[in-house]
Amino acid sequence: MMIVIFLVIGVILSTIASFVFGIPWLMPIFGAAVPYPILFLHVRRQQYKSAFYWMLLWGVLQSIAIIVATTIAPQTAAKNILRGQSYTTEMLHWIRTGEGSEGSLSLFLPEHLLEYGIFCILCIVTLSSVALIFGTWMLNYMSFYVAELVKVSAKPWLAAILGWYPWSILRIIGFIATGVALAALGLNLVTRIRGEVPKSPFPKTYMLIGIGFVIADIVVKAVLAPIWQKLLLSALG
DSSP states (O other): OHHHHHHHHHHHHHHHHHHHHOOTTHHHHHHHHTTHHHHHHHHHTTOHHHHHHHHHHHHHHHHHHHHHHHHHOHHHHHHHSTTHHHHHHHHHHHHHHSOSGGGOHHHHHHHHHHHHHHHHHHHHHHTTHHHHHHHHHHHHHHHHHHHHHHHHOSSHHHHHHHSSOHHHHHHHHHHHHHHHHHHHHHHHHHHHHTTOOOSSOOOHHHHHHHHHHHHHHHHHHHHHHHHHHHHHHHHHO
């Protein structure tokens, strides 16, 4: 229960602080600083399941906080959330015209693989700390888009339901599982560099879950994106 309270208060305060300071690159750092101690401590104790579920909860709370903050102060959010406006413009163009990388496997696949590759490298090298900042940045601009989509839609209730794409949710789960697994791998590498034998085995299960969900993200996006675009268009009006 204490962790839940910590995450809720931490997410609220980090979001408020980000808006008050008004420095865009600080926002993902503030956001990632909230859950990272929990992630690190649970991974170090080999409590991978707990680390995974706490990070999932944080992801939900962080998204809600950004959506609410964007709804209350849209201009401040637009200034502070990196790529928020450009991503929203890109998505709205795709919804209205069907044009863009979102509905094209040949266009979005290289981008997805590159981002996942960068995320994995950052996880190993920085024990998932910088990777979490990278992930928070992506989560923030997607949440900003959801808030903006709801605001401009003729059917806001439908836009709220459809705004978070199912493939994006799969992707977030995949990144979190990967982050847990590769943080453990990074800790093992640090132990070996110190000339010691790692006490904990590499959590292959979570790495496989991560890769599986990232693959599912690609497959589901390729199949559902054209259908989702038409549904979103009806919500947009």
